[in-house]
Amino acid sequence: MNTQETFDVVVIGGGPSGATAAHELAKQGHSVLLLDRGGRIKPCGGAIPPRLIQDFEIPDALLVAKARCARMIAPSSKHVDIPIDNGFVGMVNREAFDEWLRARAEHAGAVRRTGNFDRLSRDSDGVSVVHYHVREGKRGSESLPAQVRARSIIGADGARSGVARQGCVPGAERTRYVFAYHEIVRAPESAQRPADYDDARCDVYYQGRFSPDFYGWVFPHGDTLSVGTGSADKGFSLKSSVQRMRETSGLAEAETLRREGAPIPMKPLPRWDNGRDLVLAGDAAGVVAPASGEGIYYAMVGGQLAAEAVHALLLTGDVKSLQLARKRFMKLHGQVFWVLGILQWFWYSSEKRRERFVKICEDRDVQQLTFDSYMNKRLTRKKPMAHVRIFFKDLSHLLGLARV
Missing domain, CATH: 3.30.9.10 (D-Amino Acid Oxidase, subunit A, domain 2)
Structure with a gap:
């Protein structure tokens, strides 16, 4: 009998996506290990829209501006x-914001540990084993190996995800x-x-x-x-x-x-799961919005959807459940990502086009529709005539007919 410590879910990475996933799964009664490497702060503007504040119940005290x-x-x-x-x-400092999210996951029942992910293997019964090491001693000079068993894994360890490569997620190496x-x-x-x-x-x-x-x-x-x-x-x-x-x-x-x-x-991976017991979230899944570079909201949504997919896997044993994370995300936000990708490819390609892009931003219709979409995280359809006006204004800029 294998007496090694076993968790329903091991979440690797304690940023917004991993901490959100751990929180969601712990709330549902699953045994969760949140494994995060210490001293990690991602370069980030720190902007979070009202939709995030509302959906994820972020307290006002975390907003520094x-x-x-x-x-x-x-x-x-x-x-x-x-x-x-x-x-x-809202503007947040990632050091405090990320730590608050991790603490919330712990309060919900997740076990928190600090350690660096090394690799994945499998026990004789097919259950995944997560290998990691912890730093101890003076200035972390000693590296102590550790491992736990995981019935499922969420890889939220950022861009160039080691979990994605170790977990054999197709296409991860071509990002x-x-x-x-x-x-x-x-x-x-x-x-x-x-x-x-x-x-x-x-x-x-x-x-x-x-x-x-x-x-x-x-x-x-x-x-x-x-x-x-x-x-x-x-x-x-x-x-x-x-x-x-x-x-x-x-x-x-x-x-x-x-x-x-x-x-x-630069864009979402073509696949987020390994078809067995692992799914990706956040930067590891590629969910950073083109043109704007916004990542916190999409990371947290991705963590939430990864948690839903893993929850379904643990309840049913159906490995196809893991595909739900990407399918649901792309249904919600794929169109926005496509539009923003086209915007970045075209308008950021030269100084002349950047000049025209900023000129377009003077238009009140553009401003209102842009912020409606940003604040609410969907392409707004409330004002169809405004879209028509914007189309003709954009066309005049593309053809060079508008004065800059």
Whole structure:
């Protein structure tokens, strides 16, 4: 008889997707191990929409700022300020936000452990074994191996997921990535703030000098700011770009608190499960929105759907249940991802097109429909005539008929 510790589910990765999955499954009475490596903070603007706050019951105390305006800045430095009417976008610090999600999962009954995932194997009865190691001793100098059995596994260990490769998820090795980098800086004191500084505004730079194929950002985080960018161009220096952005925005002398970088997946994987006992969630599944780079909401939805799929597997034993996570996600958000992918491919491809893109953002119909879709996480259909007007305005920009 095998006396090794066995869990219904082992969730590998304690970011928003993994912590959400662990919380959902623990609430349903399953034995859950949440395995997370320590000291991990992902580079992230930290924006969460009202839909996330409502659906996942995020307390107001976790919001370090409430953005009420977005400034879109063109290559010419012309800008468009888009107010967030009757609402706000919440801003969180990932270190505190992720830890709160992990603690909530633990409170629901999940077992938390800190360790680095190594590999997967199978016992003689076919049950998966998760191998990991923990660091102990002075400055983590000692590596101690450990292992647990898992009736099912959720891989939420980020882009370039080791769980996906070890678990034999088809297509995981062919995923393409961009790289994101940001610096967390201390917000300047009132007397030292640049003339145009606004701690309730997100600045988005659509300029090739800050990213040849994405955008740069300066996002408020209360007493700190996130200044970052991303690109798939391996020859482009993200650190130099952030330094230029800090100089442009008057933050060159601000104290730097942290520097972080990480790969970001470019699109959802074609498959999220191994057809047996494993499903992916979050960045491991590739759910980062094109064009916007938004990931927290989609990661948490992906974790929730992965939990539903695993719950069905454990109840029925039907391995096809694992396919439900991707099917449901793509039904909910696949159209939005497709539209955003086209937007990024076309409008971010040159300085001339970026200039026209920001010009389009002056239009009130575009602003309202964009924020309706962002805040509620669906393509809004409330105003059909507004869509018609936007179509003809976009067409005039595409043909170069509109003045910039």
